Amino acid sequence: MKKANNLYVLxxxxxxxxxxxxxxxxYSQGQELSTGQVQSNSTNxxxxxxxxxxxxxxxxxxxxxxxxxxxxxxSSPYKIxxxxxxxxxxxxxxxxxxxxxxxxxxxxxxxxxxALSPLLSQAGxxxxxxxxxxxxxxxxxxxxxxxxxxxxxxxxxxxxTINIRVNEVSPQLNNTIQ
Numbered sequence: 675m676k677k678a679n680n681l682y683v684l685x686x687x688x689x690x691x692x693x694x695x696x697x698x699x700x701y702s703q704g705q706e707l708s709t710g711q712v713q714s715n716s717t718n719x720x721x722x723x724x725x726x727x728x729x730x731x732x733x734x735x736x737x738x739x740x741x742x743x744x745x746x747x748x749s750s751p752y753k754i755x756x757x758x759x760x761x762x763x764x765x766x767x768x769x770x771x772x773x774x775x776x777x778x779x780x781x782x783x784x785x786x787x788x789a790l791s792p793l794l795s796q797a798g799x800x801x802x803x804x805x806x807x808x809x810x811x812x813x814x815x816x817x818x819x820x821x822x823x824x825x826x827x828x829x830x831x832x833x834x835t836i837n838i839r840v841n842e843v844s845p846q847l848n849n850t851i852q
Contacts, residue, residue: 728839733763733830738822743776746836747818752843754816755809759788760837763820764828765801772824777807777815800834809844 729747738744754777765771769790788805795801809815818838822828 724842725840728837731836731838733834733836734832736830736834738773738820738828738830740822740825740827743819743821745817745819747838747840748816749840749843750816752816752845753809753814754807754818754840754842755844756840756842757807757818758805758839758841759807759818760802760804760835761788762794762800762802762833762835764831764834765795765797765799767798769795769797769801771801771803772822773828774821774823776817776819776821777813778817778819779814800831 727749731746736744759775761773761775763771763773769792775788788803791802791804807815820836
């Protein structure tokens with residue numbers, strides 16, 4: 675029994691000595707990377723930066739007043755070129771929702787085309803909507819918001835969520851404050 679305990683202690687100390695060495699070797703580089711090298715590995719064929727930024731918003735007990743908006747995401751000073759939205763939000767008996775997604779700030783553009791996920795939706799309760807948003811290069815979308823297009827306040831029930839994933843951004847041409 676004493677030999678087994680000594681073996682475990684020896685293995686523990688060997689692990690503690692070798693672990694930092696292994697981490698150091700696995701993360702060490704012979705030379706520093708330049709900015710150009712890093713950027714060349716993080717762009718696509720159109721030379722726009724690829725990012726992986728996901729934001730999940732838990733909306734339970736949040737009130738969205740009538741004819742008002744809730745700002746969700748800001749990518750300034752970069753414009754959004756490729757993103758994905760998944761929203762589990764209140765819906766009516768016909769699976770429609772008074773909540774409109776807006777991209778801005780240049781022009782408040784309503785986002786149409788989010789597809790209903792019927793298997794993840796309950797009419798009159800919460801519905802799941804999903805969609806990809808692809809910029810065309812001429813739009814300067816940096817912000818994502820939701821707008822309450824109804825005459826009543828919306829109070830989000832439990833498990834109401836919005837997930838925004840931005841995959842690709844591009845530098846804005848006019849990103850100065852005027």
